[in-house]
Each structure stands twice: as structure tokens, then as C-alpha cells.
Amino acid sequence: MVQKNKTFKASWSYDPAPESTDHIQIKKKYDLYIDGKFVKPENGKYFETINPTNDEVIAEVALAEKEDVDKAVRAARNAFKSWSKIEPKERGKYIYRIARLIQERSREFAVIESLDGGKPIRESRDIDIPLAANHFFYYAGWADKLEYAFPNRNPKPLGVAGQIIPWNFPLLMAAWKLAPALATGNTVVLKPAETTPLTALKLAEIIRDSGLPKGVVNIITGAGKTGAEIVNHPDIDKISFTGSTAVGKYIQKAVAGTHKKITLELGGKSANIIFEDAAIDQAVEGIIDAIFFNQGHVCCAGSRLFIQESVADTVIQKLKDRMATLIVGDPLDKNTDIGAINSKRQLKTIENYIKIGLDEGGEIYQTDCKLPKKGNWCAPTLFLNLSQSHTIVQEEIFGPVLAIQTFRTIQEVIEKANNTPYGLAAGVWTQKGAKLFHLSQKLKAGVIWGNTFNKFDATSPFGGYKESGFGREGGLHGLKPYVKFE
Amino acid sequence: MIKDFSKIPTYDTLGVNERVDRFSKRSIKNSSKIEGLKLALSMIDLTTLEGNDTKGKVEQLCYKAMHPHNTLQGLPTVAAICVYPPFVSVAKKALQGSKINVASVATAFPSGQSDLKIKLADTKFAVDQGADEIDMVISRGKFLSGDYQYVYDEIVAVKEACGKAHLKVILETGELETLDNVRKASEIAIQAGADFIKTSTGKIQPAATLPVTYVMLDTIKDHFIKTGKMIGMKPAGGISNSKTAFQYLIMLNEILGEKWMNNKYFRFGASSLANDILMQLVKSETGFYQSANYFSKD
Numbered sequence: 053m054v055q056k057n058k059t060f061k062a063s064w065s066y067d068p069a070p071e072s073t074d075h076i077q078i079k080k081k082y083d084l085y086i087d088g089k090f091v092k093p094e095n096g097k098y099f100e101t102i103n104p105t106n107d108e109v110i111a112e113v114a115l116a117e118k119e120d121v122d123k124a125v126r127a128a129r130n131a132f133k134s135w136s137k138i139e140p141k142e143r144g145k146y147i148y149r150i151a152r153l154i155q156e157r158s159r160e161f162a163v164i165e166s167l168d169g170g171k172p173i174r175e176s177r178d179i180d181i182p183l184a185a186n187h188f189f190y191y192a193g194w195a196d197k198l199e200y201a202f203p204n205r206n207p208k209p210l211g212v213a214g215q216i217i218p219w220n221f222p223l224l225m226a227a228w229k230l231a232p233a234l235a236t237g238n239t240v241v242l243k244p245a246e247t248t249p250l251t252a253l254k255l256a257e258i259i260r261d262s263g264l265p266k267g268v269v270n271i272i273t274g275a276g277k278t279g280a281e282i283v284n285h286p287d288i289d290k291i292s293f294t295g296s297t298a299v300g301k302y303i304q305k306a307v308a309g310t311h312k313k314i315t316l317e318l319g320g321k322s323a324n325i326i327f328e329d330a331a332i333d334q335a336v337e338g339i340i341d342a343i344f345f346n347q348g349h350v351c352c353a354g355s356r357l358f359i360q361e362s363v364a365d366t367v368i369q370k371l372k373d374r375m376a377t378l379i380v381g382d383p384l385d386k387n388t389d390i391g392a393i394n395s396k397r398q399l400k401t402i403e404n405y406i407k408i409g410l411d412e413g414g415e416i417y418q419t420d421c422k423l424p425k426k427g428n429w430c431a432p433t434l435f436l437n438l439s440q441s442h443t444i445v446q447e448e449i450f451g452p453v454l455a456i457q458t459f460r461t462i463q464e465v466i467e468k469a470n471n472t473p474y475g476l477a478a479g480v481w482t483q484k485g486a487k488l489f490h491l492s493q494k495l496k497a498g499v500i501w502g503n504t505f506n507k508f509d510a511t512s513p514f515g516g517y518k519e520s521g522f523g524r525e526g527g528l529h530g531l532k533p534y535v536k537f538e
Numbered sequence: 539m540i541k542d543f544s545k546i547p548t549y550d551t552l553g554v555n556e557r558v559d560r561f562s563k564r565s566i567k568n569s570s571k572i573e574g575l576k577l578a579l580s581m582i583d584l585t586t587l588e589g590n591d592t593k594g595k596v597e598q599l600c601y602k603a604m605h606p607h608n609t610l611q612g613l614p615t616v617a618a619i620c621v622y623p624p625f626v627s628v629a630k631k632a633l634q635g636s637k638i639n640v641a642s643v644a645t646a647f648p649s650g651q652s653d654l655k656i657k658l659a660d661t662k663f664a665v666d667q668g669a670d671e672i673d674m675v676i677s678r679g680k681f682l683s684g685d686y687q688y689v690y691d692e693i694v695a696v697k698e699a700c701g702k703a704h705l706k707v708i709l710e711t712g713e714l715e716t717l718d719n720v721r722k723a724s725e726i727a728i729q730a731g732a733d734f735i736k737t738s739t740g741k742i743q744p745a746a747t748l749p750v751t752y753v754m755l756d757t758i759k760d761h762f763i764k765t766g767k768m769i770g771m772k773p774a775g776g777i778s779n780s781k782t783a784f785q786y787l788i789m790l791n792e793i794l795g796e797k798w799m800n801n802k803y804f805r806f807g808a809s810s811l812a813n814d815i816l817m818q819l820v821k822s823e824t825g826f827y828q829s830a831n832y833f834s835k836d
Contacts, residue, residue, distance in 0.1 A: 064566065064567075064574070064787075064799075066566060066570075067570070069565035329548070330548075331548045331550040331553060333549065333553075333554075386563065387565055483548050503550050504552070504553070
């Protein structure tokens with residue numbers, strides 16, 4: 053059933069080039085960062101964070117419960133009194149300092165991010181960490197210019213923001229949320245995901261070293277229950293959540309009828325559309341980037357591929373050839389293209405979707421790459437001959453699994469692409485500018501990439517339509533969810 | 539007759555740049571590295587194409603081609619010597635007994651601005667002198683003014699004049715400017731019967747670049763998928779050190795794979811690359827870099 057492809061077999065193997073881990077320091081045990089100090093959790097409970105490549109425990113991390121959340125929110129509320137009043141340009145200085153400290157320690161952050169989350173070092177080194185620093189730099193600049201961002205509207209901070217971070221881009225998502233909240237004068241209680249808490253805790257060290265007034269940022273760790281405590285806490289003014297649509301729906305129900313403002317950045321099933329007049333080879337690269345970037349653990353991953361029928365065979369053949377050269381393995385190796393699946397739980401979800409795809413009659417294609425025995429791995433996977441009604445076309449898989457369909461006309465592909473409860477992103481590949489602009493008007497998605505995919509920038513807003521959420525992060529738009537107008 | 543160009547793939551420059559950037563970030567196994575250095579050495583067309591070339595200069599270069607280094611054992615020789623037509627017989631004689639080919643540029647190299655009859659005479663002269671390979675240039679002026687048929691017919695005629703000699707077609711990509719043009723020119727050359735397609739004369743900047751070579755390899759690949767026929771590739775000019783050569787080999791490895799990883803299908807047109815390779819090989823044996831003075835110029 054699984055085909056193999058050997059037309060253009062490569063003969064050279066690459067030397068393992070692992071990033072060294074000697075220079076990083078990970079403590080055995082991490083406490084909660086509350087009110088400017090690392091403190092033990094009230095009930096003394098800890099949980100383990102695991103290296104997804106070998107199932108080994110990296111560190112123990114404190115489990116925050118109701119008492120700890122209370123303490124963190126109290127600290128944030130106290131800090132808000134002075135933080136919201138200090139000179140805006142002073143706020144900016146602190147944020148700049150955090151950005152520079154991240155840059156200084158970027159190598160350490162990149163290694164820890166790959167160690168804890170399984171993403172290739174090439175991505176954490178070149179994308180996650182530099183972008184995280186960029187976000188702090190960018191919003192630091194806004195801190196004393198808010199009156200120009202919202203002219204004549206007198207923007208004021210909301211108060212205490214509860215921020216819940218996903219596991220796919222741990223440090224980057226923390227930066228996306230922290231930077232605008234701090235720039236606008238809010239204080240924060242932030243919870244990283246339970247499988248990837250380490251870089252957020254390292255960020256806590258940086259925040260402590262930056263001299264940021266105590267209590268302005270509090271970082272507490274735990275799983276869904278801790279998140280629920282934050283969402284339901286009566287003294288929080290703003291919830292910002294990035295994660296699954298199911299949890300997003302729960303959060304929206306929970307805050308209904310309260311004064312809390314809310315931003316949700318949820319799942320997606322983004323369309324990647326290849327027209328016959330596209331630069332085919334670059335489109336193939338784009339398909340690879342769109343679905344295999346970060347093992348497909350990307351909310352805006354181009355997980356539905358639409359190819360115009362006249363070029364479908366060519367594109368699929370080229371895609372298979374290209375996939376044969378992808379290197380799956382040790383995330384710390386700089387040659388690696390695809391790293392480890394973040395957790396056992398996620399691996400199970402992905403495997404289950406692959407099974408559903410097969411049961412529903414999809415045609416599978418996987419490369420014959422060697423997967424390590426230990427740890428969580430999934431070979432890059434294509435599903436061909438699908439229609440809109442297949443489960444794997446409709447539901448978000450959040451893994452390296454691409455659902456491929458074909459189309460004939462522009463009208464048809466617009467309808468198909470929009471025929472989903474999600475609306476986070478889309479990619480369009482054509483050398484015709486007019487067609488590109490036409491589609492960007494018609495596609496219901498928050499981000500539309502033209503002849504590229506999965507490109508991010510601090511100055512550019514990001515967010516979804518429909519069940520992919522609401523509110524924007526990044527750019528000028530990213531300030532608005534953290535201010536009120538008087 | 540050349541085929542319709544409307545279906546020829548186009549290229550997105552930013553996308554191609556992003557892709558080739560990845561080839562420069564691979565790390566190669568140490569054992570593969572030494573094997574790779576020797577492979578690169580065996581792929582070199584050692585070249586001298588100057589107005590001041592003389593019999594003496596060409597003879598010295600031929601000696602260097604046959605004896606790249608005095609003490610290193612198990613070295614391959616370079617693939618060919620590349621000279622102007624008047625020196626083909628000199629090189630042929632100097633290389634007697636070796637397996638090194640003699641390649642000659644022809645067709646009013648490097649500009650290609652001459653009449654077809656003269657170009658054919660130029661080619662025939664080189665072949666009669668004993669050239670094993672002919673490096674011709676295309677008429678870039680005709681190409682850019684859209685007269686693709688002329689370019690095609692010219693290559694067909696030169697190919698015929700070559701007889702048994704292998705034909706390498708130089709596109710001079712530095713004058714074609716866009717990647718789409720490079721693709722078109724590659725298609726024309728391959729359809730007209732080129733055994734190899736080659737980036738540059740070395741007289742125009744930019745000469746060989748990774749993006750341009752990528753597009754040409756891609757054309758070769760598509761041609762192979764369609765017809766099963768293997769065409770060779772020769773980047774020339776500007777590849778002066780082993781590190782750069784490796785980036786080309788890695789790209790070759792990942793796009794066309796092992797069948798092309800030999801000097802029958804891949805060549806470097808270079809003059810100073812050989813010594814850099816030798817320096818790396820000596821370093822891998824002794825652990826030290828030697829001064830460039832220890833490597834004979836020619």
C-alpha cells in the first residue's frame with residue numbers, strides 16, 4: 053500500500069551535525085515564577101517534561117493549582133497599579149531589554165526549544181527565536197506611541213491578562229502575547245503548554261534579569277486544569293488563548309456573561325492552491341513548507357492541497373521526488389528537515405487520522421525514511437484521491453499529513469477552499485498577479501500568502517475567520533485586544 | 539522545429555533562492571567529504587581561455603592535469619583540458635597516453651557574434667584537430683530578440699559538425715538575466731541535441747550561480763522523466779573553492795541523484811578549483827593547511 057520512490061536516489065549521506073547541548077543549563081526542578089521570584093507550588097506537586105525523541109525526562113516542572121493561580125493574579129493585580137502608570141517610554145525600555153537578552157541567549161533558547169518540543173534546530177534557530185526577539189523589539193517601539201496607534205481615542209490598559217500558550221511554538225507564542233500586553237501597560241499571568249514549558253521558564257529568568265518590576269509578568273505551569281483556573285478567575289480582565297478549537301469553544305462559554313475580553317487563535321485546515329500557471333518547482337517547495345514545517349504542528353499549516361487538474365500529475369510526481377530527500381530525525385541535527393512529534397498523545401491522534409484516511413479509501417503515500425525506534429515519529433504522509441467529504445479533508449490533524457484534492461476552475465477552488473468551518477490561512481500559487489488579487493478577495497482566511505507559505509513577521513497581523521478564532525496578533529492590530537478606549 | 543514554449547515551467551526567483559540556500563547548510567560525512575573532493579577533482583575541465591595563451595602555457599597546463607599533485611596517492615586526473623581551437627593539437631599531443639579529454643571552445647567564443655558558416659568552420663577545425671568535446675556558445679542576441687528557431691537551428695547544425703565529439707552548449711546565463719530565460723534556453727539546447735548544457739563562458743559576470751544551476755538541473759530532470767535520456771551539466775566560472783564546489787555537488791545529489799554523480803554527466807569549468815581541492819585533500823591527510831605556494835599553479 054505504501055509506495056516507494058527511487059527515480060532520483062541520492063547517494064551521499066550527510067554527517068550528523070548535532071548542536072551541542074553543553075552550553076545550556078536546565079535545572080532538575082522548575083518552580084513557578086510569581087511576583088518576581090521562583091516559588092514552590094502551594095501543594096508541592098510537580099510533573100515531568102519529556103524529550104519527545106527518546107522519552108527521557110528533561111526536568112520536573114511545578115504544577116500550579118487554584119491557590120497558585122490566585123497568588124499569581126494577586127501579584128499581577130498589585131503590579132498593575134504602578135505598571136499602568138509609569139512613563140510609557142520606560143515600559144518600552146524594559147521590553148527592549150527583554151528582546152536583547154533573548155538575542156544574547158538565542159543559541160541556548162534554540163537548543164532548549166528543540167530539546168523540549170522536538171522541532172528541528174534549523175527552525176528554532178532561524179525562525180522561532182529570532183522572531184520572538186523581533187516581536188519584543190517591535191512592540192517595545194509602540195509603548196510610547198499608543199496615542200498615534202489610536203488617534204484621539206485615549207487608549208488605556210485593560211488590567212490583568214491571562215495568557216495560555218500552545219506547545220507548537222512555545223517561546224514565539226509567549227512573545228506574541230507578552231510583548232503587546234506589556235507595551236500597552238497590562239500585567240500578565242502566562243501559562244505555557246504542559247509538554248513544552250522550558251523556554252517559557254527560561255524566559256522567566258530573562259524577565260527577572262531584565263529588572264522588570266515584580267509581578268508584571270507571572271509564569272505558571274500546569275495542564276488544562278491550571279488553564280481553566282486562569283480562564284475562570286474573577287479578577288482577570290482579558291483572556292488570550294492560542295490552541296485547539298475545542299478548548300477555544302469551552303473558553304468562550306466560560307467567559308460569556310463576564311467582563312472579560314477575549315482573543316482566540318484556534319485551529320485551521322488551510323488551503324494551499326496550485327494553479328497551472330504557477331512556478332511549479334517553487335510551488336512544490338511551498339507545499340513542503342506549508343505542511344511539513346514544524347512536523348505539521350502549525351495552526352496555519354497548508355494541510356489541504358488543491359492542484360489544478362492539468363498539472364496534478366506533474367506536481368504530485370515532483371512532490372514525491374522532493375519528499376524522498378527530506379531528512380527525518382534528530383531535531384538537534386542541522387541537516388534535519390522534520391523532527392519529532394511533540395507528544396505521545398499527539399502521535400496517537402495523527403496515527404488515528406491516518407487510519408481513518410485509509411478506512412475511508414484514501415490512497416496513502418509515505419517516503420521510506422528510516423524512523424528512530426525510540427520517541428515519537430511520523431513519516432511525511434500524503435493522501436491522494438480525496439474529496440471534500442473525507443474526514444481527513446475536514447478535520448485538523450496537526451501533523452505531517454497532507455490531504456490532496458484537484459480542481460478545474462477558479463470558481464470551484466474558491467468554493468472548496470471556503471467550504472470548511474475554519475478560516476485561518478491560505479496559499480495561492482500563480483505567476484498571474486490579477487488572479488492572486490482576485491483570490492485574496494474571495495478566500496475567507498485571515499492570512500493569504502501569494503507564492504509563499506508560512507512566513508511570519510512581527511509587523512504583520514495574524515488571526516482567523518470563523519472557527520479559527522478572532523482578534524489579531526502582531527502588527528498595529530495586535531495592540532487593540534489589550535486596550536480599552538475612554 | 540522547436541516545441542511550443544507556452545507550457546514551459548516558470549520560476550519564482552525568491553523561491554529558488556530560498557531553496558538553494560538550503561544546499562549551503564548541509565554537513566557532509568568526513569568519509570564522503572574526501573570521496574567528494576576526489577570526485578570534484580575528477581569533474582574538472584581545467585581551463586585556459588586567454589588571448590595570451592601559448593603552446594608553452596597549454597603544455598604546462600596539460601602536465602598539471604596529468605599530475606595534479608606529486609605526493610598525494612590515489613588521485614584521479616581531471617576530466618578534460620579546455621582550450622581555444624589552435625591549441626587542440628598541442629593539448630592532444632601533451633595528453634597522449636592519458637584518459638583526459640581535450641575540449642575546445644568554438645562558434646566564435648565567447649560572444650558568438652559571427653556567421654553560421656564561420657561558426658561551423660570553427661567547429662570543424664577544432665574537431666579535425668582532435669577535440670573530443672566542443673563547447674559552443676548560443677546566439678544570445680537572437681535569443682533575446684525572440685528568434686528561438688535561429689538558436690535551435692544553429693545548435694542542430696553545430697551538433698552535426700561535431701560528429702563524434704560531445705557537444706556542450708553554453709547558455710551564457712549572465713546575459714540571459716531571468717531564470718525563465720535560462721529554462722527556455724536550456725530546453726532549446728537539449729532539444730537541439732546538446733550532450734551537456736553549460737552556464738557560462740567565464741567572460742561575463744555573473745558566471746555560474748547556484749540558482750541558475752538549479753534551474754538547469756531541473757530542466758535536465760524533467761527531460762529525463764519525459765524521455766529517459768540523461769543530459770550532462772557544467773557550471774563554469776566563479777567556482778574557485780571546494781566549499782562552493784560541494785554546494786553544487788550537494789544540489790546535484792539532491793536533485794538528480796547518484797546517476798549524475800560522475801564526470802560523464804557533471805563537470806566544473808574552473809581553473810583555480812583544482813588547487814583548492816588539493817589543499818583540502820592534503821589537509822585531510824596531515825591535519826594542516828599548507829601555504830598556496832606548495833601547490834604548483836600549472
